[in-house]
Amino acid sequence: MTVAVRSFAKINLGLYIGARRADGFHDLRTVYQTIALHDVIRVSVVVKSKTRGSEIEILCDDPRVPLDSSNTCYRMAALVMEALKARGKVTIEIEKKLPVQGGLGAASSNAVAAMVGLERVLKKSLGRAERLRIAAEVGSDLPLFLIGGTVLGVGRGEEVYPSPDFPSMAMVVVTPEIGVSTPKAFADWDALMGERASSDELTHSASSDRLFEVGCALSAWLSHYPDAGAPTKRGGRAGSLLSDLVRAGIENDFEKVVFPQFPELRDMKRALVRAGSRYASLSGSGSTLYGLFGSTAEAEKAAGRLRKQGLRAAATRTLTRREFGKSSLVVGRRSSVGGH
Numbered sequence: 001m002t003v004a005v006r007s008f009a010k011i012n013l014g015l016y017i018g019a020r021r022a023d024g025f026h027d028l029r030t031v032y033q034t035i036a037l038h039d040v041i042r043v044s045v046v047v048k049s050k051t052r053g054s055e056i057e058i059l060c061d062d063p064r065v066p067l068d069s070s071n072t073c074y075r076m077a078a079l080v081m082e083a084l085k086a087r088g089k090v091t092i093e094i095e096k097k098l099p100v101q102g103g104l105g106a107a108s109s110n111a112v113a114a115m116v117g118l119e120r121v122l123k124k125s126l127g128r129a130e131r132l133r134i135a136a137e138v139g140s141d142l143p144l145f146l147i148g149g150t151v152l153g154v155g156r157g158e159e160v161y162p163s164p165d166f167p168s169m170a171m172v173v174v175t176p177e178i179g180v181s182t183p184k185a186f187a188d189w190d191a192l193m194g195e196r197a198s199s200d201e202l203t204h205s206a207s208s209d210r211l212f213e214v215g216c217a218l219s220a221w222l223s224h225y226p227d228a229g230a231p232t233k234r235g236g237r238a239g240s241l242l243s244d245l246v247r248a249g250i251e252n253d254f255e256k257v258v259f260p261q262f263p264e265l266r267d268m269k270r271a272l273v274r275a276g277s278r279y280a281s282l283s284g285s286g287s288t289l290y291g292l293f294g295s296t297a298e299a300e301k302a303a304g305r306l307r308k309q310g311l312r313a314a315a316t317r318t319l320t321r322r323e324f325g326k327s328s329l330v331v332g333r334r335s336s337v338g339g340h
Contacts, residue, residue: 149321
C-alpha cells in the first residue's frame with residue numbers, strides 16, 4: 001500500500017525580522033496561515049530487517065526539485081526511520097503543484113507530509129515532542145505543518161504556538177516564474193540593517209525590543225479571533241480581519257529587500273490591489289504574492305482578471321486547523337510519478 005498525503009502550503013500574515021543570532025539565524029515574528037493549495041506526497045516502504053540502515057529514493061518530475069540528500073523529504077525520511085528503528089527502502093514520490101522557492105513553505109510541508117506518510121505505512125507513531133524535534137532539525141518552518149490553521153511563529157520560526165483560528169478567507173495566489181533565495185534575502189536584509197546601524201538608527205537591543213513589541217501586538221491581535229471556522233462574507237468577521245490587517249500595518253519585512261531586487265514583484269502586488277484585494281503581501285521571502293478577498297466570487301473574478309494580464313493566478317482559500325487536519329491524509333495506490 002502507498003500512503004498519499006496532501007502537503008498544504010502556507011502564507012505569512014506579516015513577517016518581522018530581528019538581528020542575526022550567534023547561531024547564524026535571525027529572530028523572527030510571524031503569523032503562519034495554512035491554505036488549500038497543495039502538493040501530494042506518496043510514501044511506500046519495503047521493510048528489510050536484515051539490512052543496515054535504510055535506502056531512500058526521491059521521485060519527482062519537476063527538474064527544480066533535488067532528488068538527493070539535500071531534499072527535505074530525504075532528510076526527514078532518514079531521521080524518522082532512525083527514530084522508529086525501522087529499516088528498508090523508502091520511496092517518496094512528490095507530485096509538485098506548488099512553486100519551488102516560492103515562499104509558500106512547499107519543501108517544508110513536503111517533509112512533514114513524508115513524516116506522516118511514513119508513520120502510516122510503518123504503523124508506528126512518533127511522540128509529539130519527537131515529531132516537533134525532528135521537524136525543527138530539518139528546517140525552521142516545518143513545525144507549523146504539524147499544527148495547521150493560524151499559528152504564531154517566533155525564534156527562527158521553529159517555535160510555534162497554535163493561535164485562535166481566523167475564519168476561512170477567500171484569496172488569490174500569484175506564483176511568478178522568479179525564484180527568490182531565502183539565504184540571499186536574509187543577506188540583503190543584513191546589509192540593509194548594517195547601513196542603518198552605521199547611522200545609529202538600529203542596534204541589536206533596539207531590534208530585540210522591536211520584536212518583543214511586535215510579538216505582544218501580534219498575540220493581542222490574534223486573541224481578537226477566538227472562533228474558528230466562521231463563514232467568509234462581506235461585512236462579517238472576515239471583513240473585520242481584513243480591515244484589521246490594513247489598520248494595524250501588518251507587513252512583511254522581506255518586501256524591503258526583495259522588491260528593489262525584483263521590481264516586477266512589487267508590480268504584481270499592486271495588480272492584486274487593483275483587482276480588488278483588501279490586503280496583499282509577499283509570502284515568506286517570496287516570490288509568491290497573495291491577496292485576501294471578502295468573498296469567493298471576488299477572488300475568482302480577480303484571478304481571472306490577473307490571468308488575462310499574463311499572471312499565474314489561482315483562487316483558493318485559507319484552511320482552519322480543523323480543515324487542515326481532516327483534509328491532509330488520503331490513502332491510495334499509484335505506480336508512476338505524478339504530474340501537474
